[in-house]
Amino acid sequence: MLLDIGEVAQRSGLAASALRFYERKGLISAVGRNGLRRAYEPETLSRLALIACARSAGFTLTEIAALLHAKPSDETLRERVAQKADELDGRIAQLTRMRDSLRHAASCAHDPLVDCPAFRDLVRGDPASTTPPTT
Incomplete structure (x- = not known):
């Protein structure tokens, strides 16, 4: 079951604008649309948790992107x-x-x-x- 951007924002504690920013940076990706809203796999929440953990540990977004695509x-x-x-x-x-x-x-x-x-x-x-x- 796909999650729309509002659900991901609510569950992750991030603003929808942050999710769109992470998507532009290649850290997460939408798999489609639910009407006009981006839709994400539930696994995106795990990826966002990893991103948050890495950020709190001092990783830059560039370093996180490299790690995610390693x-x-x-x-x-x-x-x-x-x-x-x-x-x-x-x-x-x-x-x-x-x-x-x-x-x-x-x-x-x-x-x-x-x-x-x-x-x-x-x-x-x-x-x-x-x-x-x-x-």
Whole structure:
């Protein structure tokens, strides 16, 4: 069963104009029309979820288009994807340090908080501070 552009917009949380833009960029494609409205395969929702995930991970639309149209033989793209995965590992480590620091800060009594040695160690990613005492 095909979904019209309004249904895809509603289910994906994207404006119809964004869907038309993605279509012009070659990220998605309509398979026909339902009257005057574009119609899409239900799998388009999965593709849009992948696009949203990639965008939130810092991929450009050009990079996403390349990924969506990649062939197993594309070694250059494979190298770029591996590089992006490494970049994400760095961001994940940074965000994990920040999360752990904030969790410590939520119960820390040190004044001022940012001078707390455990807080500072967590921000730096000091492995000795994986389970810091509340100070």
